[in-house]
Amino acid sequence: MKHIAIYCSNTIDKKQLIQQIEKNFLSPFICKLTELQGEVYSSITIDKFINEAYKHDKIFISTDSDTTFEEMSSGQQRIALAKFIFKQNPDYVIIDDICSNVDKQTLSMVYKLFEEYLNTCLYIQIFSRINDILPYVSQVIEIDNVMGISNVFTQHEFLLKHTLTDVSKKNEYTVSHLLSEVPYFDPLVTMQNVTVAYRTKPVLHKVKWTIKAGEFWELRGPIGSGKSTLLSMIIGDNPKAYGQDMHLFGRKKESGESVWEIKKHIGYFYPKMMQLFNRETSIENMIISGFYDSIGLYIKPLDWQRKVAKEWMENLGIDYNKKNFHELSPGQQRIILIIRAIVKQPPLIILDEPTVGLDDYNISLFVSIINAIAQTKKIAIIFVSHRKEVGLQADYLFELQPTEYGSISKITKLLT
Numbered sequence: 001m002k003h004i005a006i007y008c009s010n011t012i013d014k015k016q017l018i019q020q021i022e023k024n025f026l027s028p029f030i031c032k033l034t035e036l037q038g039e040v041y042s043s044i045t046i047d048k049f050i051n052e053a054y055k056h057d058k059i060f061i062s063t064d065s066d067t068t069f070e071e072m073s074s075g076q077q078r079i080a081l082a083k084f085i086f087k088q089n090p091d092y093v094i095i096d097d098i099c100s101n102v103d104k105q106t107l108s109m110v111y112k113l114f115e116e117y118l119n120t121c122l123y124i125q126i127f128s129r130i131n132d133i134l135p136y137v138s139q140v141i142e143i144d145n146v147m148g149i150s151n152v153f154t155q156h157e158f159l160l161k162h163t164l165t166d167v168s169k170k171n172e173y174t175v176s177h178l179l180s181e182v183p184y185f186d187p188l189v190t191m192q193n194v195t196v197a198y199r200t201k202p203v204l205h206k207v208k209w210t211i212k213a214g215e216f217w218e219l220r221g222p223i224g225s226g227k228s229t230l231l232s233m234i235i236g237d238n239p240k241a242y243g244q245d246m247h248l249f250g251r252k253k254e255s256g257e258s259v260w261e262i263k264k265h266i267g268y269f270y271p272k273m274m275q276l277f278n279r280e281t282s283i284e285n286m287i288i289s290g291f292y293d294s295i296g297l298y299i300k301p302l303d304w305q306r307k308v309a310k311e312w313m314e315n316l317g318i319d320y321n322k323k324n325f326h327e328l329s330p331g332q333q334r335i336i337l338i339i340r341a342i343v344k345q346p347p348l349i350i351l352d353e354p355t356v357g358l359d360d361y362n363i364s365l366f367v368s369i370i371n372a373i374a375q376t377k378k379i380a381i382i383f384v385s386h387r388k389e390v391g392l393q394a395d396y397l398f399e400l401q402p403t404e405y406g407s408i409s410k411i412t413k414l415l416t
């Protein structure tokens, strides 16, 4: 079987690309796919199944446990999708962004599963990070930003070209001039013996965490270990936070604060946010909505807010030349949403898997933005990723380690 890969930047609309592939976009290189049975391993498929399940009240992917597909963590959904795909006996699988959302151990399980069908199933990989290329891909097709084929390589030629070119073009920023007064709390967050279970399933066990002003934290843990659960309790979106020993921004939890009072002090990004934007909004308004903690802007922006948004975009060299947020690719949208999280200069920024779907260039852009903010020591950052992003200079590592009672926490000071 001659497996093939498409290398593209994150400006490409993957949904459209997948549709094109299904309609024989690659027919000069592989057999006609329209006559074959195909599946798509992608977060796009996961979102589609979840939407369909809500709309039709129907289960598309059943699970082995009593957790539904929608309730699963993003990594758990990835494995469930991979298993589901091979049960359909596909002739081909389009594999989009194979390394995202899973920890190392789970990724090797996914690799193994794909390797099992290597000789009977055709793989078409879509990737945006050079190191993600699957070893058994023989041909690589590079496409440009308008989905035209710009180069065709063997894997060896492709790797040779990209190791010779410096893909991680270094971006160096200073942002201290963009940050004026950041509200100061000491500490910002404390958690004592936080213990959470969903139905009978323990998730967090006696977790302790103190986050002080200006600290940069990396939060890691295997899939399903409770990272998003923990963050949603800080953000104020999870009812499990009630009854816990938590102090947020100088106040004990449940001392009469509203969710909006908490959100005022936090800028955040989490992957599911991408699905919440269903109105047409300009890029500028999307950034400014960060001042209001709304998703999209529903009132006229003030002049000073427009000025701040413009300064951030200019400082970071963002010129997508398009006015509508929806016209951007998911990768570009992520960068805009990260600026949206920063723009109000909150004392705490929470970024849950912000680099998923970004290409090598935008990862390096992201790393520089975050390092520049961290260096000001004014804003605390919590960054979650299964991948170690080269160059990111966190001060502390907060790890969740699963046990039979739920995940326990471990803190390590990092040497940067």
Ligand SMILES: Nc1ncnc2c1ncn2[C@@H]1O[C@H](COP(=O)(O)OP(=O)(O)OP(=O)(O)O)[C@@H](O)[C@H]1O
Pocket (backbone or CB within 6 Å): 067, 071, 072, 073, 074, 075, 076, 101, 198, 199, 203, 221, 222, 223, 224, 225, 226, 227, 228, 229, 230
């Ligand atoms: N609403 C819910 N109902 C039932 N179980 C849930 C719910 N939300 C989360 N869970 C379960 O809690 C556990 C922790 O999920 P969480 O999303 O916090 O993990 P995570 O560490 O962020 O995982 P990942 O790295 O895969 O994103 C998972 O086993 C998940 O299935």
